[in-house]
Amino acid sequence: MIVAEKKPIEEIIDYVKDFQKLLIAGCNECVTVCEAGGKKEVGILASALRMYFMNEGKKVDIDEVTLERQCDHEYLEEIRDRIDQYDAVLSLACGVGVQFMAEKYFSTPVFPGVNTCFMGAAEERGVWSERCQGCGQCILGKTAGICPISRCAKRLLNGPCGGSTKGKCEISKDLDCAWQLIIDRLKELDRFDEYEQIMPIKDWSTERAGGPRKVVREDVRL
Amino acid sequence: MRINYPGTIRIVRLPCTGKVDIIHILRAFEKGADGVYVVGCLEGECRFENGNLQARKRVDQAKMILDTIGIGGERVWMYNLSSSDGPRFAEYAVEMTEKIKELGPNPIKLAHKKKAA
Incomplete structure (x- = not known):
């Protein structure tokens, strides 16, 4: 699988601080397995960002979605009818998913929420290492x-x-x-x-x- | 035992603290909780082997996130005690309540109130 690591929240905040309506998009494949960008991580990040902006006195609407894959047209198409509602998308997919999202929705800014590291195996719970x-x-x-x-x-x-x-x-x-x-x-x-x-x-x-x-x-x- | 502990605490029962996830803790703060503490079995005495140790790690991660976003990681705490240790349960409840009183209300709650006003 493709192994990724969560980006620091500070870096993510810096990317998205100027937007009012944000979609956080997770991916159900590799990044879910390596616990960096699945539904659970989307929920945690969305909750953290909501609280951050509220504490800062900013009104930012944050929605969550987790697609089956972000590297396939058919799954990315699932958000086509609502993508225009958002000022930006924060994709927790690997670099492939982020780019495919950006290609498909050309006029919507897309930011990465994870650092994509390598193709590797799960040696044990919480330990991944490169294999290919x-x-x-x-x-x-x-x-x-x-x-x-x-x-x-x-x-x-x-x-x-x-x-x-x-x-x-x-x-x-x-x-x-x-x-x-x-x-x-x-x-x-x-x-x-x-x-x-x-x-x-x-x-x-x-x-x-x-x-x-x-x-x-x-x-x-x- | 008839031991008293502060009535400000709402207990959420779980089969094991290993069930606690970061999102549960964050959602509590999002909904306005001033503090959250997880009370697990003594370390080394988990029926499911490491549920309480996993919970501690998640509590630590929640602390880190809350520090980063300016809510304050010291609002989350993990305690361990034996399930039969009622007096200590009450002791921890008092300790946590005092700690939170010192820290003041959750800034999110204040932000919600400001927004509503």
């Missing part, structure tokens, strides 16, 4: 299911480097060396001989370095 950088050419089949692009600080394809000590990365004693994990798992899978195969230079053009990306699937297009 969307490089566009998955090599997990060759690396025992452990991604050196997202989990090695240097994104090495033929690791580990000299900074790997006792299974940990030199950038932090709390960070596992991805290549140590790969080696350990290859051994476990009885495929350690694959480690000896040198991986060729990766084509980074499918990664962000090649500019903004797009997937077009003619087979599923209408």
Whole structure:
């Protein structure tokens, strides 16, 4: 899932302080699971902002909505008939949702309520860590299911480097060396001989370095 | 026991303090409560293992939010006691009431009154 963190309320207040009618829009997908922008967080933020503005003597109307997804036309369309009532939208979706909302409702200011962090997994309750950088050419089949692009600080394809000590990365004693994990798992899978195969230079053009990306699937297009 | 405690307190019963969410605390203030305190079982004695510990974390988060928006985080408090400890329950009620009296009314309540006037 896409992992996000709540923005500080002060920053949000600064974005929306000059508007009189505000819609706070949550998203029922990733940001709900990582407890940053779901229905519950929308409620908390709306309540906090209402009290802030009331305490400041400002009259600000704040409405709440949580859409199934903010990265799909059909769900964003659900607010089309009432979007004109609002001076601004505060979207608690990931950066994708915020942008899609802004694209769709061109004349309404849209502000982000979360900081989108990465694609990751929930290691345990309250702990999320990065697992994928969307490089566009998955090599997990060759690396025992452990991604050196997202989990090695240097994104090495033929690791580990000299900074790997006792299974940990030199950038932090709390960070596992991805290549140590790969080696350990290859051994476990009885495929350690694959480690000896040198991986060729990766084509980074499918990664962000090649500019903004797009997937077009003619087979599923209408 | 026939112990008295201040009549200004409204009790909201929950199956466990683990049910308390930040939004419940914030809504109470939005509706004009001067203070909110959560009374849970003693730490380490939760029937659901960590309900009271979760409640404390949520109370702390509510405090942070209330501080940020200028209502004052000291209006929210978490107490722990044994369910059979009536005298202490009354003691905490008195303590909290005094604390809130010192802080004065919830600014939101005053803002509501101003708006109505």
